[in-house]
Amino acid sequence: MNSKLFSIYETLLAHYGELHWWPAKTPYEVIVGAVLTQNTAWSNVEKAMANFGANLSPEAVANASLPELADWIRPAGFFHQKAVYLKAVTAWFAGYGCNVPAVQCEPLKKVRSELLSTKGVGPETADSILLYAFGFPTFVVDAYTVRLCGRYPVDAGKGYAAVKAFFERNLPPSTAIYNGFHALIVVNAKEYCRKKPSCGSCPLGEKCGRYGL
Ligand code: SF4
Numbered sequence: 001m002n003s004k005l006f007s008i009y010e011t012l013l014a015h016y017g018e019l020h021w022w023p024a025k026t027p028y029e030v031i032v033g034a035v036l037t038q039n040t041a042w043s044n045v046e047k048a049m050a051n052f053g054a055n056l057s058p059e060a061v062a063n064a065s066l067p068e069l070a071d072w073i074r075p076a077g078f079f080h081q082k083a084v085y086l087k088a089v090t091a092w093f094a095g096y097g098c099n100v101p102a103v104q105c106e107p108l109k110k111v112r113s114e115l116l117s118t119k120g121v122g123p124e125t126a127d128s129i130l131l132y133a134f135g136f137p138t139f140v141v142d143a144y145t146v147r148l149c150g151r152y153p154v155d156a157g158k159g160y161a162a163v164k165a166f167f168e169r170n171l172p173p174s175t176a177i178y179n180g181f182h183a184l185i186v187v188n189a190k191e192y193c194r195k196k197p198s199c200g201s202c203p204l205g206e207k208c209g210r211y212g213l
Contacts, residue, residue, distance in 0.1 A: 002170035005154055008204060009177065012184035015203035021183040022132035027100050028058055030133035031093060034125045035085050036076040047075035058098045061090045085120025089129075092118045100134065108136045123160045131182070137175045139167040140182045144189035151193065151210040 024030045029049070036045045049056065051072040061069060070083040092114060096102040103111060108130065115126035123141070130136040141163045149156040149163065156166040171177055192202035199211045206212075 005170045009181045019183040027133035034128040040077045044075045048073040058090050088119040139178045
């Protein structure tokens with residue numbers, strides 16, 4: 001366990017409290033959100049999700065034509081590509097009968113490998129789906145995680161796999177902690193640790209090497 005890493009988690013948790021991610025009503029909504037949020041802001045994902053109306057289900061997405069699906073998700077950008085990706089990930093889920101416990105019964109490694117073989121699903125999308133839709137203990141790395149590590153600093157290595165392995169090696173293997181920590185990093189990055197950091201009121205403040213520079 002890396003005490004520096006755990007101290008960041010505890011400090012952020014004490015400041016923001018439990019965030020109860022992901023903002024979705026069903027696991028399938030998490031899957032859709034994880035695909036739509038690629039290369040766009042969450043506010044655009046929300047607009048796209050609203051366009052689904054009563055059609056935010058695997059059955060409706062499977063039955064929709066590609067142009068129809070692309071039209072619903074237009075606000076999220078790259079909508080032609082993302083329509084194809086949504087069809088692909090929905091077909092993967094349908095392979096389990098769209099049954100969440102059926103996915104959860106499988107080994108994490110197997111399900112992760114299947115997702116990574118699905119069109120449009122890279123490591124960040126796969127881990128977001130595994131963690132937030134199905135509760136697998138897998139850490140999600142994103143640009144905010146890498147930024148925080150670079151600034152604090154935490155020597156987590158370079159590249160998705162190395163940073164993910166560092167977090168998993170140095171935190172208790174807990175879905176609740178992985179879920180909460182990733183959410184806390186994102187929220188703090190949007191609030192304070194932006195491209196141009198606003199360190200003055202950041203809860204990590206004086207513990208962070210970048211503070212005051
Ligand atoms: S103190 Fe500044 S650089 Fe450090 S985490 Fe907070 S906002 Fe980012």
